[in-house]
Amino acid sequence: MPRFLTMIRIDEKNVPEGGPSPELQERMGALLEEITKAGVMLDTAGLRPTSEGARVTWDKGELSTTDGPFTETKEVVGGYSICQAKDMAEAVEWAKRFLSTHEDYWTITAEVREIEG
């Protein structure tokens, strides 16, 4: 059964003020518990803002480090999950359910990728 990495992409500049509402956190918590109980969820976490992150680049033999925030990128990874699902369709269905816990004023994207090997 393949494993999938789901990256939750957000636009840091347009995250609703105050972050996730208590209701959203509650719905999210309940869903994450459900996914875990279904034996699907292997690991998940949110990520600290890119202002606290760094990018290290290797470009034709040149190393460079850029500290966050990454202002030039519209969407950044705000969280991830690693799931074990039957197939891509199942992984996508769980991602849909995760996104659907959000209120209508959110704009977020879940990128679902199969882990090789």
Add this chain to the structure above:
Amino acid sequence: MSSDEQPRQAIETVFRMESPRVIAGVARIVRDVGIAEELAQDALVAALEQWPEQGVPDNPGAWLMTAAKHRAIDLVRRRERYARKLAEVGRDLESAPPHTDEPADPDDIDDDLLRLVFTACHPVLSAEARVALTLRLLGGLTTAEIARAMLAPEPTVAQRIVRAKRTLATKGVAFEVPYGPDREDRLGSVLEVIYLIFNEGYAATAGDDWLRPALCEDALRLARVLAGLMPKESEVHGLAALLELQASRSAARTGPAGEPVLLADQSRGRWNRMLIRRGYAALAQAQAAAAGAGALGPYALQAAIAACHAHAHTYEETDWQQIAALYGLLAARTPSPVVELNRAVAVSRAEGPEAGLALVDALGAEPALEGYHLLPSVRGDLLARLGRSAEARAEFERAASLARNAREREMLLARAADC
């Protein structure tokens, strides 16, 4: 929900994900897993008819559950009317009281799922039937998938499942989680079924069929589900820990040509660290749950042994003293010649080949190990380490003649040639 995809595929995916819960919820009403599965299928047909036109509902799982439950309640009412009519004509018919209450919270669904697990793994069924039924009802596998995974013809598996459902109905197996002294025995059967499913896939990793390793993942998922359903049972966590740790090695267990790679030669960089971490966490839960109840059970002990291997960054760093001690506990808890043989290997690593050989030789007359290729294989290994080459070669050749897996036979013949 979106209209940007083929509804049929979405429906089938949702159905596969939800079917164990739907079957479990409906079985509580109709008290028959065979009928429950049919009613769940009816709900799927209804979804296939309605969703493409009306769109996939926001909560498709709840939709399927409600649709199936309405059918179940109708069925129970029809049965009651039938029973009343029979009674009117003077016949006495025992009929189960209807259970039409809707589950209010997720705990009810958990209870229903647990009942489904215990029913599918009921000892009234043969081990093969339990495995097939568990994969079908709880793993959401189709009959064709189970047949491929178990290397059995599809009609055979279909028959096995039909007969299993009929047996449960005719023997009047209650849809329940047993309490009291029964409970431990029955839980043992549930854990055994999951372990059998795992081993069916694990032992076959060196085979040709690429589908069988997927069986390990199915078993692992079932173990995780069970651990979520029975968080207080130490052995459930013990089994989950054992499977996580064993699965963590799968990528390293076979070489480029599909040949088995022994533990000593496995590239530990290919062990899956995340599964190892999950194994440690499950083992810690097993230990915590056992703290009140006394000693660790056999699955948790085997998990503890697997954890010792996972802790070692190289084969040489392995804490064989600890492993030998754990095998000692395991042998005391569940005495078996196979455990004793494994203990001999651990002792030989901890104290030297002579000590191991003494234990192996004590097993020589064990009828249960007659024809078991690992006994001469281990003996050959110990003799080789003692420099008794001619005897070692004879043992490896004997082991090769007993091995049933072609890859393993090749490896043993190669070892014989090296002596």
